[in-house]
Amino acid sequence: MKTLGIDAHNLRSGGGLIYIQEFLYHLENYSGKFERIIIWTNKHAASDLNYVSSVLELRVPILLRSDSVIFHFIWVIWFNLFVKKKTDVVLTLSGMNLCRGNGKEITMFHSILPFSHDVIKLYRGRLDYFRYLMLRKLYKRSINNSDGILFSSKFAADIALKEHTEKRNMVSVVPFGIWTNFLKFRKEKNKTPDHIRFLYVSNFYLYKRQLFLISVFEELISAGYDVSLTLCGDTYGHEIVLKQLTSSIIRTDRIKYIGKIPHKFIPEIYNNHDVLIFPSLIESFGIPFIEAQYFRLWILFSFQPA
Structure with a gap:
């Protein structure tokens, strides 16, 4: 056998x-x-x-x-x-x-x-x-x-x-692909909007630098840029720090953490954003890149692309 x-x-x-x-x-x-x-x-x-x-x-x-x-x-x-x-x-x-x-x-x-x-x-x-x-x-x-x-x-x-x-x-x-639940959600993207919606999708680790990302967007919003940031993923022990950071920001509606989202609901989140931002120092592949490309999002990343 x-x-x-x-x-x-x-x-x-x-x-x-x-x-x-x-x-x-x-x-x-x-x-x-x-x-x-x-x-x-x-x-x-x-x-x-x-x-x-x-x-x-x-x-x-x-x-x-x-x-x-x-x-x-x-x-x-x-x-x-x-x-x-x-x-x-x-x-x-x-x-x-x-x-x-x-x-x-x-x-x-x-x-x-x-x-x-x-x-x-x-x-x-x-x-x-x-x-x-x-x-x-x-x-x-x-x-x-x-x-x-x-x-x-x-x-x-x-x-x-x-x-x-x-x-x-x-x-x-053996690279990743996108899961089949993505295949029916994609919408056509229009011209670049005045308000740009940034998205972070991944679990929370020190080397991924999500907390650094929050402080950067706080500065951008304070400087008058019309941007917003949504973060989703498992906090793995960072939840208290994350909530303290987001609650202390004046415009909490512009920077928000929406928690860990079941993968079947992720396609709709991609559809409602314009740019995927990924400040990680190192990744073996970065599956959110493939998902974001499928939804025609712009992608900003900080490590050598895999």
Whole structure:
């Protein structure tokens, strides 16, 4: 019995979750499909994967919040699911291929932040600094453990493999596309409006610089520019700071945070804005770019395009 194991334990939302949804959707139509698929996911993503056929053996383990303990339990769960069960292929979407089994090991690196020294430095003085340093070591180990490596862009592959040029022949680039719920929403764009509506779409992390973006737009509005900014995404612990910043702004109707939006409602949000702005320091792909292009938005970004 052919068994495919998928490690997606750290893909909670955003592009990573969309990636695994698309992967499973196309896998169901694959002529040599596996007879059993074991997915290790988390409680946040499990509900978004429930449409997949009954062949999926969905695993939702409870992970501890403490990073010093979490990596130990990741290894135990990984071994029990993918080595003991003798999976024929393990697809590691988390980027952490922790130990060799008897089958083929394919690793995808969705996040390339741990490969960037400059971005990791932003987190000095925080617990995340040590977490990203540890992830860097684990990612390098995963590269050495893998029989194949996937990236969502050549840009991401070039950054991740600077120190592993010998692995180039094992790399495949599999870019994102837009999800099918986008195909019926697009409207024709008129000429540039007097009031320009900017949009930020992604989850909130320090390296993505959303808080910096709020202060920039506050200055622009104070200077008399007819612009507005809408931010949406999971705050991941930044909600209090975000609400304090937006509530202290004089024109709160011009800068607003609308929370985490289910992906099926995102198309309408794109339709009601003119420019996607993305101040992130580094991204492996940037799926909002593809979505925004579909809706003919202008795009402003700060990192080297993937």
